[in-house]
Amino acid sequence: MITGKNCIGGQFKADGSVEFKTVDPKKNEENPTVFIEATKGEIDTAAELAWEAFKVFRKTSGKQRADFLNTIADEILALDQELIDTYMLESGLPEGRAIGERGRTVFQLRSFAKLVENDDWRENTFDAAQPDRKPQPKEDLRKTMIPLGPVVVFGASNFPLAYSTAGGDTASALASGCPVIVKGHPMHAGTNELVASAIAKAAEKTGMPKGVFSSVNGGTQTGIDLVEHPKVKAVGFTGSIGGGRALFDLAAKREEPIPVFAEMGSINPVIMTADAISKRGSELAKTYAGSITLGTGQFCTNPGLLLTVKSPDTEAFVQELAKETTAIDAQTMLHPNIKKGYESKGEDVISQKGVAVVGKYEGNLDANEAASIIASVSGEVFLKNPKMHQEVFGPFSMVVQCKDEAELLQIIEGLEGQLTGTLIAEKGDGANLLEIVDALQNRVGRIIYNGVPTGVEVCASMQHGGPYPASTDSRFTAVGIHSIKRWVRPISYQSFPMELLPDHLKK
Amino acid sequence: MITGKNCIGGQFKADGSVEFKTVDPKKNEENPTVFIEATKGEIDTAAELAWEAFKVFRKTSGKQRADFLNTIADEILALDQELIDTYMLESGLPEGRAIGERGRTVFQLRSFAKLVENDDWRENTFDAAQPDRKPQPKEDLRKTMIPLGPVVVFGASNFPLAYSTAGGDTASALASGCPVIVKGHPMHAGTNELVASAIAKAAEKTGMPKGVFSSVNGGTQTGIDLVEHPKVKAVGFTGSIGGGRALFDLAAKREEPIPVFAEMGSINPVIMTADAISKRGSELAKTYAGSITLGTGQFCTNPGLLLTVKSPDTEAFVQELAKETTAIDAQTMLHPNIKKGYESKGEDVISQKGVAVVGKYEGNLDANEAASIIASVSGEVFLKNPKMHQEVFGPFSMVVQCKDEAELLQIIEGLEGQLTGTLIAEKGDGANLLEIVDALQNRVGRIIYNGVPTGVEVCASMQHGGPYPASTDSRFTAVGIHSIKRWVRPISYQSFPMELLPDHLKK
Known part of the structure; x- marks a missing residue:
């Protein structure tokens, strides 16, 4: 079932010729599947499709996106033992950990589904007009949050599920209305492909635009091409200080700089x-x-x-x-x-x-x-x-x-x-x-x-991030519902007629 | 009363020898006061004092900071006609505008004072412990916002009061518990000095640590030295795309990158x-x-x-x-x-x-x-x-x-x-x-x-910022109470005993 191909807007493709394999760390042997790195053309297609999808996806209702996220969770569970076996084969981690991490991943997806079922997460504020105010009347103002655009997610080597393809970064970005392009971690490319196929199926089942999700295989250059692509508007990363800082630097040097939330090293x-x-x-x-x-x-x-x-x-x-x-x-x-x-x-x-x-x-x-x-x-x-x-x-x-x-x-x-x-x-x-x-x-x-730092609860009061170099922006968290704030920005509507306002601002 | 000196932690000083004057744009003539640029040593002193002040200032109560902000507003009003005359002399803007902008400045200071009188702005969240949860108990978690550290503010050429020395950036940063160092805009150095003296007086009257505020004169190099200083933790800027981008680039290149909120150009x-x-x-x-x-x-x-x-x-x-x-x-x-x-x-x-x-x-x-x-x-x-x-x-x-x-x-x-x-x-x-x-x-x-874009209401539902290059980070606003979010970060307390929690998390 694992093909070694890239998932470009729901289609599994491999135009390229650069091959690689994953390793079974328990045996120090290569696993059999041959993976193909995405070409520059495929990366570009993924980004262009994500941009087109954004025009539709940003207008979906919270219920539609919740449906999408819950269906991703269902499809991940439907992968059943093949996912658990591939996870263990590529990471050397034991079965209990694999099952636990899958549970966390599914829980995160469902938490974000629940979060966006209504629009409270958008922090809507309302300032009523005061037409008689002196010296100048006050206009009606309403503020809400809207998604930034396509987000690139770099999965973690140490969490092949919960901080990877359908992990917290992807779940929060999709919940907010941002399409996602994952660069699969090369150490667990098979696990990535399985989860990507689950997301692609869920997108199809719930009628999402085809560019809403892509996953590409590749190394450093693939990461560079993704972060530098003008249609990419934000980046999520979990990994080393060296890797996170390199992406941060690339993003800061763009003609249009984009936010990078990199959760990096820490000695706790x-x-x-x-x-x-x-x-x-x-x-x-x-x-x-x-x-x-x-x-x-x-x-x-x-x-x-x-x-x-x-x-x-x-x-x-x-x-x-x-x-x-x-x-x-x-x-x-x-x-x-x-x-x-x-x-x-x-x-x-x-x-x-x-x-x-x-x-x-x-x-x-x-x-x-x-x-x-x-x-x-x-x-x-x-x-x-x-x-x-x-x-x-x-x-x-x-x-x-x-x-x-x-x-x-x-x-x-x-x-x-x-x-x-x-x-x-x-x-x-x-x-x-x-x-x-x-x-x-x-x-x-x-x-x-009087506890231990290991164990990161997924809840509203969790802060997973910290002053540099723990993360590149201490004002955001990678875990918990507030991690959605990384991918959204406020917009104000001034003196708007009801019929032109988004539904959640009509009142 | 205008000395031409720098305000270093409340003391007016001029160790340097680089002089400059402001211009009366109505006459195209230099104004008489000689201003002295801050030396590298003075900049360093301001930053070190700010860092020391931060250790005390971050622990002040909201009521203490509100008192400080309200006293700044009072002291600005007490400058009376000297401030208005200096403003007009240095900007060529008419008296009505000067009075209006002073009103806006005072209003902003009092709005932030009101905001931090209680701790709602900290977005506190509480997750109760679930000691019997299976498979693992849930720990008590409480999240709140704390200030980032010393903030450097670059005032705008076009708003000598409301977006400058005691403008929105300074008011929001001080409200959050961040000390501020202002680089006065060279075009209205006299206006800057008068307002700086008002802030310094207010700091003394309300018992704030002396490094809580400084203001330095200078040009490009002064700005570079401030943004590169390791004790500076964030930057606020209002001005041109060239200026804002240069500061953003400097901040991104630091060993410890820091957030820069630059509100820049726009054709609206x-x-x-x-x-x-x-x-x-x-x-x-x-x-x-x-x-x-x-x-x-x-x-x-x-x-x-x-x-x-x-x-x-x-x-x-x-x-x-x-x-x-x-x-x-x-x-x-x-x-x-x-x-x-x-x-x-x-x-x-x-x-x-x-x-x-x-x-x-x-x-x-x-x-x-x-x-x-x-x-x-x-x-x-x-x-x-x-x-x-x-x-x-x-x-x-x-x-x-x-x-x-x-x-x-x-x-x-x-x-x-x-x-x-x-x-x-x-x-x-x-x-x-x-x-x-x-x-x-x-x-x-x-x-x-059906309105005009000019006129930026100061209220919760205002978003003043936008996708690059309107600002360097579209996820924040420069105007309204939510502009405080630029200078704070979340922190979680896990399983904490009441006596070690900050007061606003005790419940």
Whole structure:
């Protein structure tokens, strides 16, 4: 059923000749399907079709778009075991994760369907005319939100479903009335094609214009061609800082710059107070060993940095954390390149002067399995060496032992922007928690108390984004219903007669 | 009372030696006060003070910031006639306009004060914990908005008060909890200094941290230094496309890119149907002559382009519009350079092949007075020549006579992004108004029915911004209470105890 072709406005096509295959990370072997990269002509066709579709799609009712989104969810479920098997084959992730992620994807699609069934999401405002106002009459003004135009979505390597082809970016963009062109992630091109076929079927079943969705295979140049295309009006991306920044730069250099929301790397600092470590160090070591190794550490909210003020209990805690972490069986990483990246970045950080490796997984490693690492360093050394502030994507975490709270605060203030920050503390804690929270909130998008950063709830109050480089625009979120705000803009209607207003502004 | 110095965190200083003077455009003579450009050291001090102030200012209550904003309004009014006289001396604009613009400025400050007196503007959302949810419990999540950090504001040449030192950008940024550094517009440095002194006084009276506001004199390099400063976190700009784009490019190239909201040029297309021209051509000619010449055409919403489908009445209308427009007395432009720009851009457009000058003001012109021009061109010629699509900043408007509605729609679809679009039509009009509105709304931020684009109401339902190049980010507005959204970002608090939450999230 997987053809290796591109989905151009609902048609599966392959004009090109550049071939590639995906890899089974469990075996380090290529999977059999041959995929064909989209040609420049196909990319152009997808963008032109999206532009034509936009003229119709932007005028569909919320109910029509809700129907479309719910049908996509149904069609994804109808792919059944073939989708789950392809997902596992291309990502090395286990079946439970595949099923869970499919559930999240379907939930997101249905959440956006529900959101746009009525027009409350458009934040409509009404200012009544005041014809007798002095010195000048006030005109009737009504404001609503309208979609920006075709959106290009780059899927994440670490979430082949929930942050990819029909993930949050696509669901929110389609919900708003923006056609979508997905650049399928080459690591899971088969999963992408299956989901693209589900979307194409749903578009046909619900009578959407054919350019409403396309999905193209390709590498860097394909991404460049898409972002530079004049008919593309916004970009969503989940991935590395290097990748996200490159797209942001391209979009900013266009004759007509367009918004790029890139959700990128983060080391997600966790502040553990001395009191918390003293009172429940063992429990914390277990909990954090689980969070650090969850999904082989391949979550954007993985806790890569633990900050604490050194106390008599710190050393025992660090030892226990290392023991618990390395006791967990090694798991497969998503791709040989990701494992290579993990090892070279990890090596780079632990070879810095002053860094001690407290524990490293020592069992046998099958193909692409990653060895977890817990390292430790003093606050003074950490402050001076920006190399230690970078993300090591994988099951790695570094404990920073500060000499006092002033040093801890200085470290927090000097951190780059983060998706999350976590505070682990006690009731009646000796630390100045208000001050820590104040410093931390200025560097992060979400702040967690006595929990773990991994696990991103899909709900209205979720902020998944943060100051650069956690994302390219901290004013938006990638998760939850408010992620729709990335793809819409306000428009005011002044002194309009009822018959020319959109239905939701007639009152 | 005007010293020519810079206001660095409330202190008036001038370490530098680069001097400049403002010009009285009515006389084409330099005004006496010598202004001193800020040094790189002063700019750095302003930014560092702003950063320090941010740590305190972001924690002030809404009531404290409201008090600050209301006191700024009071102090501006207390400047009394000195402010009005300086405004007129530096801009050539009449006293009525000066008083009106001061009123608008004060109104904006008080509107933002009212907005932040309570915390509704923060769009707080609450997701309750569901400890028994399967398969995983849901954590308590609360989302609110927090300020980005120090904001740099570049004032507009054409609004020395309402879009400048204490204009909408400054008022909205201060309201949100962001310190502000203004780069005073060199054309009205005296007006800037007076308003800066009012803000500095208000900051002192209401106990604000001293770095909460600074204002620096300078040119291009000063602007570059401000936008590139790592402690600056956002930029507001009102002015030309060239200026706004240059700042946008600088901000995008930073190691940490920051958002720039630049409200730039626009030709504000007006579509007049043949029916409307036929039924009330004379009235429209009078109304539009007034809108085209208002403020010597120096409004960003000035109607520079009138589109219509050619009918037997078109020619008479164009003649009448030209007669009415050129019958209005010439007025002074803001600065000799602005007059030069008007003349050269106007010359450039009217010298294009196929453009006819229907009328040009022929009376005597005093220093810096501008001659109004009405030109005319066919739709076919206009479509082929992008030079005609550019803004001529001044009392200039071009009538485009289309051969049919298809050509009209093609022209609308090919326009660059605009602040406004206007539709002049009749009840039961023969034109397909829904189609015209649909095409127009995709190119503009505000759409007006049977009115003029000039006049930007300050209210919640106003959208002042639009697709590029009307602004650098069409998802935000420069006018009205929602302009505060430019300077804030969401943050989520997960599983937080009451005592660590900000007051407005305690419930």
